[in-house]
Amino acid sequence: MIILKTPEEIEVMAKASKLVAETLQFLKPRIRPGVVTDELDRLAEEFIRTRGGKPAFKGYRSYPKTLCISVNDQVVHGIPSKRTLKEGDIVGLDLGAIVEGFYGDAAMTVPVGTIDAKAAELLRVTEAALYAGIEQAVVGNRLSDISHAVQERAESAGFSVVTDFVGHGIGRQLHEEPQVPNYGKPGQGPRLQVGMVLAIEPMVNMGKSEVRVLDDQWTAVTKDGSLSAHFEHTIAIQPSGPPRILSKL
Ligand code: MF3
Ligand code: CO
Numbered sequence: 001m002i003i004l005k006t007p008e009e010i011e012v013m014a015k016a017s018k019l020v021a022e023t024l025q026f027l028k029p030r031i032r033p034g035v036v037t038d039e040l041d042r043l044a045e046e047f048i049r050t051r052g053g054k055p056a057f058k059g060y061r062s063y064p065k066t067l068c069i070s071v072n073d074q075v076v077h078g079i080p081s082k083r084t085l086k087e088g089d090i091v092g093l094d095l096g097a098i099v100e101g102f103y104g105d106a107a108m109t110v111p112v113g114t115i116d117a118k119a120a121e122l123l124r125v126t127e128a129a130l131y132a133g134i135e136q137a138v139v140g141n142r143l144s145d146i147s148h149a150v151q152e153r154a155e156s157a158g159f160s161v162v163t164d165f166v167g168h169g170i171g172r173q174l175h176e177e178p179q180v181p182n183y184g185k186p187g188q189g190p191r192l193q194v195g196m197v198l199a200i201e202p203m204v205n206m207g208k209s210e211v212r213v214l215d216d217q218w219t220a221v222t223k224d225g226s227l228s229a230h231f232e233h234t235i236a237i238q239p240s241g242p243p244r245i246l247s248k249l
Helices: 007-030 037-050 117-135 143-156
Strands: 067-071 074-076 090-099 102-111 167-169 176-180 197-200 203-205 211-213 220-222 228-230 233-236
Touching: 007 037, 007 090, 007 102, 007 233, 037 067, 037 090, 074 090, 074 203, 074 228, 090 117, 090 228, 102 117, 102 228, 102 233, 117 143, 117 197, 117 203, 117 228, 117 233, 143 176, 143 197, 176 197
Parallel strands: none
Antiparallel strands: 067 074, 067 090, 074 220, 090 102, 167 176, 167 197, 197 233, 203 228, 211 220
């Protein structure tokens, strides 16, 4: 069952999502060669708690940290550690926060210093795929119109979408129905309605789409070792026109 949110509930979700966005913006200039990923995690947790929020991922299915930090061939769910970022890396930061019982969720992938042109293209295309999906999140469309647009944008650039992980409804829980795949035929699934709040989150690989999970039980990496990028926004379907991007400042 898809739980529709009232306008009042959406305002609370906007607060949670804004806090996520502010935290990511705070972290962005701190992503430089030499920084340790655990330090970014510590900063994120402090930033969120200082502003009255709670980290959403910490403790979720025993996940140990506030952020997911996924470097290079890591697709999603990389665990912050003593790893040091180096020039040329690409780094996915995925973050959730809880405010007044509601979740917000967003992710971005950023360069560390100067990266090569192909990696930069992967970042641009993955973010563009997210926005292509968001553009389809309008009343009257069906859920898979989002999925199809994401896939089309990524594959037309010669990249592949990850199918083992999907976006999701979000509300009083981090993961609610419906699942929001990053692939599929258009015109399928439930019709989009006012009150739906979705986390759309394409994961795009430079090479093949297959992923595997490391022995830590969390970190997903590309099987072929190719680079991967991830962008995510929490959005609310509007009565007409494009969705409200709750996790955008
Ligand atoms: N954005 C991811 C998701 O919605 C992050 C979840 S990490 C976890 O699935 F630790 F909470 F699982
Ligand atoms: Co998510």
